[in-house]
Amino acid sequence: MSDTASDTASETGSARDARDPAGALHRRRIAVARLRDLALIPAIIAIAIVGQVVNPVFLRSDNLINVLQTMSEIAVLVLAETLVLIVKKMDLSLESTMGLAPGIAAWLTVPKGAGHGLGLLPGGWAVPVTLAVGVAIGIVNALLIIRFGLNGFIVTLGMLIVLRGLLTGISGGQTFFNLTGSMLYLGTAQWLGMPASVWVTLVLFAIGIVVLSYTSFGRALYAIGGNVDAAKTAGIRTDRVLWIVMVTASVLAALGGLMLSGRLASVASAQGNGDIFTVFAAAVIGGISLNGGKGSMFGAFTGILLLFLIQNVLTLGGVPAQWIGALNGAIILVALVISRITGGKVQD
Amino acid sequence: MGTVQTGTVPPVAEATGITKRFGSTVALREAHITVEPGQTHALVGRNGAGKSTLVSILTGLQTPDEGTVTFGGTPAPRPADRDAWRRRVACVYQKSTIIPQLTVAENLFLHRHARGRGGLISWPAVRRQARDLLATWSVEVDVRAPAGELSVEQRQFVEIARALSFGARFIILDEPTAQLDGAAIARLFQRIRELQAQGVTFLYISHHLEEIYEICDTVTVFRDARHVLTAPVEQLARTELVAAMTGEAAAAAQDRLERPQVTDTAREVLAVSGLSLSEAYHDVSFAVRPGEIVGLAGAASSGRTELAETIAGLRAADAGEVRISGRRPRPDSVPDALAAGVGFVPQDRHHQGYVPQMSIADNGTLTVPRRLGPRGLINHRRRDEIAHAMIENLAIVTPGPEQQVSGLSGGNQQKVVMARALANDPKVLVLISPTAGVDVRSKEFLLGKVEQTAAGGTGVLIASDELDDLRRCDRVLVLFQGRMVAEMARGWHDHALVAAMEGVDLRV
Numbered sequence: 001m002s003d004t005a006s007d008t009a010s011e012t013g014s015a016r017d018a019r020d021p022a023g024a025l026h027r028r029r030i031a032v033a034r035l036r037d038l039a040l041i042p043a044i045i046a047i048a049i050v051g052q053v054v055n056p057v058f059l060r061s062d063n064l065i066n067v068l069q070t071m072s073e074i075a076v077l078v079l080a081e082t083l084v085l086i087v088k089k090m091d092l093s094l095e096s097t098m099g100l101a102p103g104i105a106a107w108l109t110v111p112k113g114a115g116h117g118l119g120l121l122p123g124g125w126a127v128p129v130t131l132a133v134g135v136a137i138g139i140v141n142a143l144l145i146i147r148f149g150l151n152g153f154i155v156t157l158g159m160l161i162v163l164r165g166l167l168t169g170i171s172g173g174q175t176f177f178n179l180t181g182s183m184l185y186l187g188t189a190q191w192l193g194m195p196a197s198v199w200v201t202l203v204l205f206a207i208g209i210v211v212l213s214y215t216s217f218g219r220a221l222y223a224i225g226g227n228v229d230a231a232k233t234a235g236i237r238t239d240r241v242l243w244i245v246m247v248t249a250s251v252l253a254a255l256g257g258l259m260l261s262g263r264l265a266s267v268a269s270a271q272g273n274g275d276i277f278t279v280f281a282a283a284v285i286g287g288i289s290l291n292g293g294k295g296s297m298f299g300a301f302t303g304i305l306l307l308f309l310i311q312n313v314l315t316l317g318g319v320p321a322q323w324i325g326a327l328n329g330a331i332i333l334v335a336l337v338i339s340r341i342t343g344g345k346v347q348d
Numbered sequence: 349m350g351t352v353q354t355g356t357v358p359p360v361a362e363a364t365g366i367t368k369r370f371g372s373t374v375a376l377r378e379a380h381i382t383v384e385p386g387q388t389h390a391l392v393g394r395n396g397a398g399k400s401t402l403v404s405i406l407t408g409l410q411t412p413d414e415g416t417v418t419f420g421g422t423p424a425p426r427p428a429d430r431d432a433w434r435r436r437v438a439c440v441y442q443k444s445t446i447i448p449q450l451t452v453a454e455n456l457f458l459h460r461h462a463r464g465r466g467g468l469i470s471w472p473a474v475r476r477q478a479r480d481l482l483a484t485w486s487v488e489v490d491v492r493a494p495a496g497e498l499s500v501e502q503r504q505f506v507e508i509a510r511a512l513s514f515g516a517r518f519i520i521l522d523e524p525t526a527q528l529d530g531a532a533i534a535r536l537f538q539r540i541r542e543l544q545a546q547g548v549t550f551l552y553i554s555h556h557l558e559e560i561y562e563i564c565d566t567v568t569v570f571r572d573a574r575h576v577l578t579a580p581v582e583q584l585a586r587t588e589l590v591a592a593m594t595g596e597a598a599a600a601a602q603d604r605l606e607r608p609q610v611t612d613t614a615r616e617v618l619a620v621s622g623l624s625l626s627e628a629y630h631d632v633s634f635a636v637r638p639g640e641i642v643g644l645a646g647a648a649s650s651g652r653t654e655l656a657e658t659i660a661g662l663r664a665a666d667a668g669e670v671r672i673s674g675r676r677p678r679p680d681s682v683p684d685a686l687a688a689g690v691g692f693v694p695q696d697r698h699h700q701g702y703v704p705q706m707s708i709a710d711n712g713t714l715t716v717p718r719r720l721g722p723r724g725l726i727n728h729r730r731r732d733e734i735a736h737a738m739i740e741n742l743a744i745v746t747p748g749p750e751q752q753v754s755g756l757s758g759g760n761q762q763k764v765v766m767a768r769a770l771a772n773d774p775k776v777l778v779l780i781s782p783t784a785g786v787d788v789r790s791k792e793f794l795l796g797k798v799e800q801t802a803a804g805g806t807g808v809l810i811a812s813d814e815l816d817d818l819r820r821c822d823r824v825l826v827l828f829q830g831r832m833v834a835e836m837a838r839g840w841h842d843h844a845l846v847a848a849m850e851g852v853d854l855r856v
Contacts, residue, residue: 215467215468216459216460216461216469219450219458219459219461219469220459222449223447223450223459225449226449227445227446227447230446230458233445235430235431235460236458293448
């Protein structure tokens with residue numbers, strides 16, 4: 001019993017001993033937490049190998065740039081949704097914003113005639129109008145959710161339906177053509193040998209990574225999502241941060257819509273329809289928690305990248321287009337299982 | 349008024365003539381408190397006495413309708429000036445104000461991160477500052493660990509260190525020991541004494557009178573929204589303190605229910621043999637007879653909670669078996685345990701005890717859907733009848749059975765949990781820390797109800813490290829690091845039991 005005596009004599013010593021296994025556990029957890037960011041990298045490498053085996057075209061730079069360009073618009077939506085999810089809110093209306101914002105711009109700027117526009121404003125107004133519509137939608141969302149305390153899921157579900165209906169209404173269910181040059185620019189221009197939209201997406205994600213990890217504003221998002229009361233007591237103006245996040249997300253969705261309209265040289269009344277599911281799937285696969293406060297921008301990027309690479313491999317492998325839908329769903333489920341295994345924790 | 353010792357140093361914090369109303373209810377009426385520098389000042393009172401309101405006024409989260417607050421002789425800052433408040437006072441709440449997903453370092457310096465080049469956060473600098481801060485107050489925690497993985501004890505130390513880093517030297521501890529085991533409480537007290545020596549003043553809120561006598565210099569009692577008395581701890585006998593809290597003389601010495609002596613030949617209602625669960629408990633065997641109250645004592649890490657949860661069907665043991673009056677319910681099945689006749693009061697009522705948004709009636713009858721009507725349909729009149737009986741039986745203070753449980757006080761919430769456990773007339777009643785965070789009177793009541801239930805022929809198992817819970821037991825089994833190390837008959841001495849729980853051999 002001499003051990004017991006010496007233990008009680010040095011209180012802190014025994015405390016340290018008692019905590020040691022927990023300390024080892026912590027170290028392991030931290031390692032896992034860091035790896036969580038990179039969890040999808042092995043999966044992406046595996047897909048690259050499979051893709052190369054299926055079709056040697058896969059790793060050619062034009063194919064990869066094509067994948068990046070195809071995913072660029074929806075990746076911007078993923079970025080926006082990631083911000084919203086980290087503060088423990090939801091925004092389903094992003095996909096409709098992606099259609100309505102460029103839709104209104106086209107409606108106002110495209111000349112009367114075959115393009116279905118009104119021709120009320122000169123072409124130079126198209127981009128400012130698109131972004132302004134994004135801001136306006138963000139303000140409405142924030143007003144209802146933050147100011148009036150309504151449930152974010154249902155508010156943005158309502159907004160999703162209303163905004164989609166507005167686009168169908170102004171376009172009469174038709175597609176806007178003959179867009180002005182400023183609307184086409186981001187979707188068609190090449191900067192340094194890569195499409196402008198790819199650059200925009202990569203730069204936005206880089207900014208996102210820096211803001212989320214290295215600025216007080218970014219850390220405030222995690223604090224609010226993790227424990228809003230604690231964030232308040234730490235002196236964070238939580239409502240203001242939430243407003244900024246909701247409005248930023250809508251503006252980003254409008255920008256994504258602008259890029260998509262530019263690439264397709266049109267605004268269909270169904271632009272963005274159904275994309276929100278892919279957006280959520282990519283975010284969760286990328287490690288963003290639906291319960292807030294968790295996940296990284298880099299993880300979200302790898303999430304959407306993985307989904308599009310798999311789609312590309314399926315296309316290159318000659319899978320009939322009719323089966324792509326079912327496979328996409330299956331991919332999402334498999335990717336979730338993989339990230340559950342690598343993450344080690346119950347997804348919430 | 350009061351017992352202000354007029355010295356040369358102004359009080360660290362003083363509130364005078366505080367009145368605070370919430371609608372029609374008066375939370376504080378002409379209340380006052382004076383905390384002298386270097387003291388550890390206890391604030392006690394039953395649930396609803398106005399302690400939490402006073403804390404939120406002292407921390408600037410609420411403004412009083414009348415009255416003034418001063419710190420060190422100067423008036424309190426404006427309510428909006430959170431930084432100024434944080435430099436004067438901090439509160440470590442029962443509910444954590446730590447963000448579990450973030451690291452310890454980031455929690456400490458949230459919203460005031462160290463900046464590097466370009467105004468961006470420099471994580472190495474943040475971690476270094478955090479390490480320095482924790483080292484200053486000798487808190488041994490890895491600053492890179494996610495805060496959610498800290499133990500309750502470590503979290504409290506981190507919160508105290510954070511409070512001190514703002515410059516506050518007046519710290520309010522709101523029931524700091526509620527979730528700690530004996531060894532951790534000892535370490536917390538050691539830490540409080542060290543900080544006191546370094547000039548930190550504490551306001552200590554607790555339901556545990558023992559702790560107040562151990563750690564505090566002065567005690568202030570609140571009752572029914574009013575200040576009742578302030579006195580040096582050593583000049584106040586325990587009975588007087590309890591009397592001041594309850595408003596009745598000598599409430600502590602309640603007449604115990606005389607229970608018939610349990611005969612050894614009585615058939616066992618609960619038999620546990622050779623039960624083991626890795627990293628929790630090993631090869632545990634015991635039996636509980638009808639009408640017997642058995643204590644299961646041990647520190648938080650002793651495995652007592654896991655053992656009780658195994659019996660209730662929340663966990664499956666690796667080896668051994670549990671028999672409830674001869675039947676062997678499927679392990680890891682709560683419905684089976686319920687059907688076999690186990691009533692269960694879980695450890696943490698907030699997590700496992702009740703559904704806060706549901707009514708008393710719904711919560712109380714969760715375990716007995718079959719009594720509510722045929723084929724899973726719920727007969728509302730039947731449910732409300734049962735609920736009325738519960739409210740009466742357990743003296744739950746509520747406007748009616750439709751009241752949401754979240755709107756009840758802690759003691760009454762625990763009574764609802766107890767009602768749920770008793771709803772199916774259990775043969776075996778398993779309780780884990782049944783009086784944690786409950787005021788003195790509710791505590792007496794709940795334990796009295798346990799004795800009454802046992803007198804009706806139910807076997808009772810109380811897993812707790814609270815001496816007051818264990819005192820009612822016919823015998824107490826002591827677990828230490830997962831093994832049963834002692835069995836004590838009624839009439840044990842406090843220090844013998846505590847020593848056994850802590851694994852200390854007093855004979856050395």
